[in-house]
Amino acid sequence: MKFAPPDWTTPGNVFPGEKVADVSWTVKRAELSTGPVIYHVCKPINPKGELQPLLHLHGAGSVRHAHGLEALARDFELICPICPGFDGTPRHGGVNVMKDLGKMWGEFIEKVIGKPVDLIGISFGGWTALWVALESPKWIDQLILENPAGFRFPHLPPLSNEPAIRMREMYVYPDRLPKNDRPLDLQDANRQVMDGYHPGVRFDQAVVDRLPEIGALTLIAHGTKDGRVAAESMQMLKAKIKRSHLIYVYDAGHSLESDQGERFARLVTDFCRRSEAFIVHPGYTQAAE
Amino acid sequence: MKFSYTHHMQYDFADSTGGDWPVPNRLFDPAKGAPNFREHVDQKIFAEECGFDWIACNEHHMSPYGLMPNPSLIGAIIAHQTKRVGVLQSGSILPLNNPVRVAEEYAMIDVLSGGRLVAGFMRGIPHEYVAYNVDPSESYGRMYESIDLIKKCWTEPEPFGWEGEFYQFRAVSIWPRPVQKMPTIVMSGDSDLSLQLCAAHKSVLGILRLPSLDFAKNKVADYRALTAKHGWTPGPEHLMIAQQCVIADTDKEARALFAEGIRYFNTVLMGGQRTAQQLVLQKTRYLRNKEQVEIRQNRLKTAQEMSLDERIERGIVICGAPDTAVRQITNLQRELGHGVLNITCKIGNVPNDAVRRSMMYLRDEVFPKTRHLGEATAKGVAA
Numbered sequence: 001m002k003f004a005p006p007d008w009t010t011p012g013n014v015f016p017g018e019k020v021a022d023v024s025w026t027v028k029r030a031e032l033s034t035g036p037v038i039y040h041v042c043k044p045i046n047p048k049g050e051l052q053p054l055l056h057l058h059g060a061g062s063v064r065h066a067h068g069l070e071a072l073a074r075d076f077e078l079i080c081p082i083c084p085g086f087d088g089t090p091r092h093g094g095v096n097v098m099k100d101l102g103k104m105w106g107e108f109i110e111k112v113i114g115k116p117v118d119l120i121g122i123s124f125g126g127w128t129a130l131w132v133a134l135e136s137p138k139w140i141d142q143l144i145l146e147n148p149a150g151f152r153f154p155h156l157p158p159l160s161n162e163p164a165i166r167m168r169e170m171y172v173y174p175d176r177l178p179k180n181d182r183p184l185d186l187q188d189a190n191r192q193v194m195d196g197y198h199p200g201v202r203f204d205q206a207v208v209d210r211l212p213e214i215g216a217l218t219l220i221a222h223g224t225k226d227g228r229v230a231a232e233s234m235q236m237l238k239a240k241i242k243r244s245h246l247i248y249v250y251d252a253g254h255s256l257e258s259d260q261g262e263r264f265a266r267l268v269t270d271f272c273r274r275s276e277a278f279i280v281h282p283g284y285t286q287a288a289e
Numbered sequence: 290m291k292f293s294y295t296h297h298m299q300y301d302f303a304d305s306t307g308g309d310w311p312v313p314n315r316l317f318d319p320a321k322g323a324p325n326f327r328e329h330v331d332q333k334i335f336a337e338e339c340g341f342d343w344i345a346c347n348e349h350h351m352s353p354y355g356l357m358p359n360p361s362l363i364g365a366i367i368a369h370q371t372k373r374v375g376v377l378q379s380g381s382i383l384p385l386n387n388p389v390r391v392a393e394e395y396a397m398i399d400v401l402s403g404g405r406l407v408a409g410f411m412r413g414i415p416h417e418y419v420a421y422n423v424d425p426s427e428s429y430g431r432m433y434e435s436i437d438l439i440k441k442c443w444t445e446p447e448p449f450g451w452e453g454e455f456y457q458f459r460a461v462s463i464w465p466r467p468v469q470k471m472p473t474i475v476m477s478g479d480s481d482l483s484l485q486l487c488a489a490h491k492s493v494l495g496i497l498r499l500p501s502l503d504f505a506k507n508k509v510a511d512y513r514a515l516t517a518k519h520g521w522t523p524g525p526e527h528l529m530i531a532q533q534c535v536i537a538d539t540d541k542e543a544r545a546l547f548a549e550g551i552r553y554f555n556t557v558l559m560g561g562q563r564t565a566q567q568l569v570l571q572k573t574r575y576l577r578n579k580e581q582v583e584i585r586q587n588r589l590k591t592a593q594e595m596s597l598d599e600r601i602e603r604g605i606v607i608c609g610a611p612d613t614a615v616r617q618i619t620n621l622q623r624e625l626g627h628g629v630l631n632i633t634c635k636i637g638n639v640p641n642d643a644v645r646r647s648m649m650y651l652r653d654e655v656f657p658k659t660r661h662l663g664e665a666t667a668k669g670v671a672a
Contacts, residue, residue, distance in 0.1 A: 224437060245460070246448070248441060250434055250454060250456075251434075263453075
């Protein structure tokens, strides 16, 4: 038998790690009653029709232009504010703890977007998003929690702050991370700002006690290889938030938006667009419309 | 040592299958095939009475090689009709199937048997991918993802969804869930990547084709090195060796039966498979690299050409009178240190009464003298 041999040099699983074409970032500023907020906006260069806004709250690393966020911006106007104190921005008077952030972001939505919005938060941002849903519920349409921090059960060992371990626990594919120009001392300062909002809190019992109050349809997305946030914490959130879905994103660590950017964007876009019908195969719902 | 009973449920009455695969099913005569099928199931059930510890079912498609395209159907019969044995599904070919469905079927077997499922996760032999039109180049990726998803199905307390490369599910919560918290897992370690997967999942390593003892020894050594990287040490119970077996009143009679069984196996049952296997091996990335393809091809060729005398000489089959079989099993265990022996008594078209006789010899004269094997090497396989 004679066959043409396969091309062994072709990678079997190519990741589109490059930047998403046809989207652009701009930086803007908003004035809140407590102080200014700098925010990044990502949207298509040539949008087709009116874009729905999508608010994204960052994690410990501040705003990063990850592949998954740019992929989301194909379909949404993605608004990514910098939490006060991060990246050298001023802290706001009276905004000291997570609960205060929950109120402050509500005011941000009112002033910048002007209508209820779908809210995504990653890690620290996911924890914050829960406080927004509790303190400013009228401004939240749907909630997306991406590996939310803040719910580490006491029986689990404390997380390591050693950079190499942290890196390994956070990212399956560190080569897919977006470029980070922040100097190391600024990165450390960002982590200190973050810790300052929740001093000594590993497990936020105050949020857990109020989870049944959350009425927003909620997507909890967890990476199957997340070394920072345990699956049992996500299962607890799923059990206590009435209208929630827990989705595991395969082969992703703590940052779904960089480890599996396309997969993450596909999931979130579908959830935002089709709401609770997103559990039904899209072929069916599209045919019915 | 544990003893597992495997029966492929082959078709006994084909004279030839021609040169191609899939084999035309006009060659299947229901008048002969249906009672023969029932006898094969009965033989599996009989294995419990013969003292076997596990009874195995496997998945093959579109040829007389095996009439069990869905092993869960037969596994369910075994689960219901037996009281003691482990029900080894060795098993569903994961890349060809819906993993949630496999999780559900295996869970049903575990519940039906009261927690006796032994969960085999198989990648399948190359030509099976043609049967369901699945890209063989995706076989490893689908395998990795399927296993993680199946484990989630079995252990997740809340409804969940899955956003993967090959599988997307938005709402999963299987009923029933298994009786066992996590069933024993069995995988084949035929290729280097499969071996890595075994080590990562703390699986029983099944060496299901045994061209030589050296091949198996090297495989075991590689497995030990990989498990060490994952921070665990396999015991004898983590190694399962497959053996074809014919036991008769005399060595001479056993050899005659075995030789005819091999002839039927090579010329009829394997018939057209080889062409399809070559196509998949050479035209796709079913295996990771050219070296693996060459190894596989050489092994197929060797297996076809090797005489029975050479197989016996190499110590890779059980063939003879009961005392001979005891000696062969003892020697093999001493060389490899395994704790599970997976025995196939139905080789090719060996007559069914001869198969049952082998099983009874195992029960009455062989198991009592070999069951203790493996205990001496409890510190680790081939230690």
